[in-house]
Amino acid sequence: MARGTEPMKPTAVKLDPRGGRPREKSKTYIEGMDRMLNGGIPIGNTSLLAGTVGSGKTTLAMEFLINGAKNGETACYISVTEPSSKMLENLRTYGFFDDSLVTEGKLNIFDLGIINDRLGVERLDGSYSPKDMEALLGAFEDIVDELQATRLVIDSITAVCYQLPDRGSIRNFIFRLGQFLSTFGCTTLLISETVVDAATQTYSIFGVEEAVADGVILMGNVQRQGDLLRTMQIVKMRGAKHSRARHLVELTPIGLSVVPLLKWGQETGAVYS
Ligand SMILES: Nc1ncnc2c1ncn2[C@@H]1O[C@H](COP(=O)(O)OP(=O)(O)OP(=O)(O)O)[C@@H](O)[C@H]1O
Ligand SMILES: [Mg+2]
Numbered sequence: 001m002a003r004g005t006e007p008m009k010p011t012a013v014k015l016d017p018r019g020g021r022p023r024e025k026s027k028t029y030i031e032g033m034d035r036m037l038n039g040g041i042p043i044g045n046t047s048l049l050a051g052t053v054g055s056g057k058t059t060l061a062m063e064f065l066i067n068g069a070k071n072g073e074t075a076c077y078i079s080v081t082e083p084s085s086k087m088l089e090n091l092r093t094y095g096f097f098d099d100s101l102v103t104e105g106k107l108n109i110f111d112l113g114i115i116n117d118r119l120g121v122e123r124l125d126g127s128y129s130p131k132d133m134e135a136l137l138g139a140f141e142d143i144v145d146e147l148q149a150t151r152l153v154i155d156s157i158t159a160v161c162y163q164l165p166d167r168g169s170i171r172n173f174i175f176r177l178g179q180f181l182s183t184f185g186c187t188t189l190l191i192s193e194t195v196v197d198a199a200t201q202t203y204s205i206f207g208v209e210e211a212v213a214d215g216v217i218l219m220g221n222v223q224r225q226g227d228l229l230r231t232m233q234i235v236k237m238r239g240a241k242h243s244r245a246r247h248l249v250e251l252t253p254i255g256l257s258v259v260p261l262l263k264w265g266q267e268t269g270a271v272y273s
Contacts, residue, residue: 023239026151026187029067030060032258033232036247041215042239043150044185046178048157048210050192050203051219056230056251058087059094060219061153061189063255066096068151069106075151076143080112080159087155095254108147112160115139128163136160137176144186152181157190158205167208174212189217203235214238219249222261232258 025040034040041047051057065075079087088109091097101107115121119139121132128136144152154160161170174190181188190213192204203210203218210216216235221228230249234242250257 025240026068027071028064029071030063030256030258032247032260033256036232036234036243036245036258037237038241038243041187041237043187044182045214045238046174046181046188046190047215047217047237048192048203048213049153049189049217049219050194050210052194052221055219055221056249056256057191057219058155059091059251060217060232060249060256061155061191062091063094063096064189065107065151065153066098066101069101070098073150074106074108074147076108076110076147076149076153078110078112078115078140078143078152078154080154081156084109084111093253105147108143108149110143127165130169133164133169133173137173137180140177141180144181144184149184150186152186152188153191154188155191156193157209158193161204161206161209167206170206171208171212174209178212178214194218210235215240220246222246231261 022039023042025034025037026043026045027034027040028037049057049061062077065077069075077084088102092099102109115136119132119135121128121135140152140154143149157174160173164170164173177190178188190209192209194203195205203216215237217237218233218235220231220233222231223229230251231246232249233246234244246261247258248261250259
């Protein structure tokens, strides 16, 4: 048989020699959350941070980035749904925020609108073409690569997904995003705006994002004695043994506090997640 005409033999996956050992974790440094995660989020995982309006998604995501930045990591936040200046004003009311992290380049904030303009990509009022999608993935990759970022948040991925033509493109986009982020060891939270309907058991608007993501962290609400309390649940986290119990979340002036939701008490069962 002439050289080069031999049929290609499929190459089997080789086992990682580190096999069996727990994966290294990216600590959230959030009281209670690292306990739920048995140490933190496995490094390089891309997780959906899903929840209803006002459930604390942006605050949790920012605290994750800022805590990493304070511990020597480089963090990036990509703002899609609200101008970053407004988001920063809100964030300044929390004790964990520190302006110097931004000035020193440890916390890097980008507006997707500006990235789109620079790329010549359609504005957010139109659909992305396959070329736009490639350009956007390339831009995210460049940001993470150039800054050597190890923590990334896209707020929200739902708003990006609305610009993609169909569910197949959404799946492909998130899969490829997750692939290069994992290669870079960049632990990522993709914020997902969920519908107010616990019965559907979906954690995203399009219903495909959670299947591709490595993890799903669900923020919700529970009614107790006339009060609407915030909750958090880890639905899945590849590579970690984690709690699946619903926990109570408090947004305190110094950041999030997460404690187990006690089984006893006045829970009404009215859950909006
Ligand atoms: N300094 C503060 N201390 C405690 N709680 C605060 C503070 N500032 C805002 N909050 C609470 O945080 C809520 C907003 O949280 P956050 O923006 O993180 O939610 P979100 O899930 O991102 O909301 P959205 O769906 O609108 O993006 C406010 O509705 C308010 O109740
Ligand atoms: Mg938000």
